[in-house]
Amino acid sequence: MGEVHVTGAKNSSLKLMAVALLAPGKTTIHAVPNILDVSIMAELLRRLGCSVNYSADSETIEIDVPEIIEHRADYDLVRRMRASIAVLGPLVARTGAADVALPGGDAIGSRGLDMHIAGLERMGATVTNEHGYLFVHAPYGGLVGTQVYLDFPSVGATETLLMAAVTANGVTVIDNAAREPEVIDICKMLEAMGAKIDGIGSSLLTVTGVSSLRAVEHKTVADRIVAGTWAVAAAITGGDVTVRNASSEHLSIVLEKLVTSGAEVELTSDGFRVQMDRRPTAIDVVTLPYPGFPTDLQPQFIALNSVAEGSAMVTENLFEARFRFVQELSRLGAEVRTDGHHALIRGRSKLSGAPVEATDIRAGAGLVLAGLVADGETTVHAIEHIDRGYVDFEKQLNQLGANIIRETSPQIS
Ligand code: EPU
Numbered sequence: 001m002g003e004v005h006v007t008g009a010k011n012s013s014l015k016l017m018a019v020a021l022l023a024p025g026k027t028t029i030h031a032v033p034n035i036l037d038v039s040i041m042a043e044l045l046r047r048l049g050c051s052v053n054y055s056a057d058s059e060t061i062e063i064d065v066p067e068i069i070e071h072r073a074d075y076d077l078v079r080r081m082r083a084s085i086a087v088l089g090p091l092v093a094r095t096g097a098a099d100v101a102l103p104g105g106d107a108i109g110s111r112g113l114d115m116h117i118a119g120l121e122r123m124g125a126t127v128t129n130e131h132g133y134l135f136v137h138a139p140y141g142g143l144v145g146t147q148v149y150l151d152f153p154s155v156g157a158t159e160t161l162l163m164a165a166v167t168a169n170g171v172t173v174i175d176n177a178a179r180e181p182e183v184i185d186i187c188k189m190l191e192a193m194g195a196k197i198d199g200i201g202s203s204l205l206t207v208t209g210v211s212s213l214r215a216v217e218h219k220t221v222a223d224r225i226v227a228g229t230w231a232v233a234a235a236i237t238g239g240d241v242t243v244r245n246a247s248s249e250h251l252s253i254v255l256e257k258l259v260t261s262g263a264e265v266e267l268t269s270d271g272f273r274v275q276m277d278r279r280p281t282a283i284d285v286v287t288l289p290y291p292g293f294p295t296d297l298q299p300q301f302i303a304l305n306s307v308a309e310g311s312a313m314v315t316e317n318l319f320e321a322r323f324r325f326v327q328e329l330s331r332l333g334a335e336v337r338t339d340g341h342h343a344l345i346r347g348r349s350k351l352s353g354a355p356v357e358a359t360d361i362r363a364g365a366g367l368v369l370a371g372l373v374a375d376g377e378t379t380v381h382a383i384e385h386i387d388r389g390y391v392d393f394e395k396q397l398n399q400l401g402a403n404i405i406r407e408t409s410p411q412i413s
Contacts (some may be wrong), residue, residue, distance in 0.1 A: 008220025
């Protein structure tokens with residue numbers, strides 16, 4: 001029981017840092033979470049020639065972008081964080097070229113870049129894939145506005161094309177664009193910088209290129225996935241958690257699911273409160289692009305269903321390998337069967353603690369939540385995944401009444 005304060009969204013902050021590259025001068029971004037991925041992006045920006053200062057206390061990052069920047073994102077950083085690919089659009093826009101290492105597959109699936117590439121090619125760029133790098137060159141005179149139709153409302157492809165289009169020649173129309181709150185946040189920062197974007201928040205974005213942008217100060221949108229994770233934490237433990245600095249609007253479908261599961265959700269002036277006083281009822285979930293149910297809360301909901309009354313079907317439509325964590329959850333006694341995109345969960349009255357391993361950020365969060373309600377001790381390994389997306393996760397859970405100890409893993413020589 002207690003209160004938590006949600007910081008800015010990881011998946012927005014990282015891209016806002018890349019947006020900064022579009023304008024020489026000093027950009028200030030507020031509400032940036034103090035997580036590993038932000039340090040990796042800061043390192044990447046430094047290598048491109050920027051000076052980056054980060055104050056963890058005030059969650060503020062200052063990025064000084066020089067007139068001339070480099071255009072190469074090396075494999076050692078891109079492989080550590082796939083979101084490094086966010087520099088692709090700004091680099092082509094600013095320098096006319098980008099050499100960006102291919103991120104390769106990761107723990108949650110193959111995650112192609114075909115829509116990023118096809119869109120840039122339609123804008124006149126030439127793209128080659130050699131020696132593990134994408135080499136992108138804008139045509140003489142810069143990228144050219146055009147109509148791009150995305151096969152799927154990809155968050156990353158929408159962002160790459162937006163950042164490429166804001167200073168392109170003429171008008172770019174992105175059809176079937178992603179509508180995630182983080183995409184809207186990026187559009188808002190770009191607008192403040194002087195970009196001209198119509199249709200923000202819709203699936204049809206019309207960008208009229210401008211000759212240059214100016215550096216600005218911007219506050220990151222609140223992290224809806226972290227807020228949603230706290231909401232599930234309250235529901236799974238039969239707790240009472242007030243989540244502050246959160247947008248209930250961005251979590252409409254998630255909070256609705258929790259109410260169906262038996263929770264009481266009360267909206268507050270700056271967030272919401274979730275209370276649960278009984279065993280949750282199993283609830284079906286289908287992940288979809290926003291405003292659908294977020295894939296980034298799917299493992300947490302499987303954890304919730306694993307102790308619920310009844311059975312539920314969870315369908316994953318975005319990342320095929322996100323069910324990998326189910327095998328770990330089964331080590332706690334959860335009864336989950338997967339078949340392709342579907343997971344059938346039969347709720348058990350209790351789970352039993354065991355050692356498990358986090359396979360990605362959200363799987364890690366799901367395992368910790370399951371560990372909270374499992375009998376005895378649960379040890380979650382590979383918590384570096386959790387640290388990539390959650391600030392002081394265990395400290396905040398302990399403040400709410402959990403009993404979690406962070407252990408440093410023994411060094412293997
Ligand atoms: N896809 C393609 N080709 C492309 C682009 C995407 O096939 O050119 C596919 C992907 O393989 C995937 C689907 O489209 O199956 C969705 O990918 P999308 O581009 O929308 O996702 P993303 O930009 O790679 C971001 C978040 C993810 C979040 C998804 C969906 C960041 C850094 N990552 O990824 O966050 O799950 O959108 O909302 O913004 C996380 O935070 O744990 C996380 C994985």
